[in-house]
Amino acid sequence: MTEWIYFIHAPREDFAATMTDEEQRVWGAHAQLLQRRLDEGSLILAGPTLGPVNTGICVFEAPDEDAARRYMAEDPTIASGIGRGELRPFRAAFLRPAT
Template sequence: MSEWIYFIHAPRENFAATMTDEERRVWAGHAALLRRRLEDGSLILAGPTLGPVNTGICVFEAPDEDAARRYMAEDPTIASGIARGELRPFRAAFIRPAQRD
């Protein structure tokens, strides 16, 4: 499996604070999909950048670029046309070890 990252480019600045009801519904579907992807083990990490430009990132595994493009395209934020997706190959080179309690 290869690692990939896709960026979710929101349609405007301060998007998280100015979402419409429809946009909130789409983002709720996005969150549900990410939870399922965590459970199936394909998603490595995901989250938004903070501040006025709310770019989301999703780091995941896929066997090849075609599969990675399908994975990104299935995200409701991108499939709906509300946000724009940008896919790139990725390599997690430095990872903090798990913390022990």
């Protein structure tokens, strides 16, 4: 498996503080999907950047770029068109040991 990272670019600054009800519903579905992927073992880590620019980050494993693009496209935040996805290959080079 290869590691990949995708970024979720929010549609505006301070997005986390200004989400509409529909955007909150989509982000709830996004959180459920991430939990399912974590439980299944494909998700390595995910979370938002904080502050006025809320970019989501998702690091995961997929066998190839086509599978990675499908993985990203299935995210409700991207599938809905609310967020814009950006995919890149990724390699974790420095990891803190598990405690």
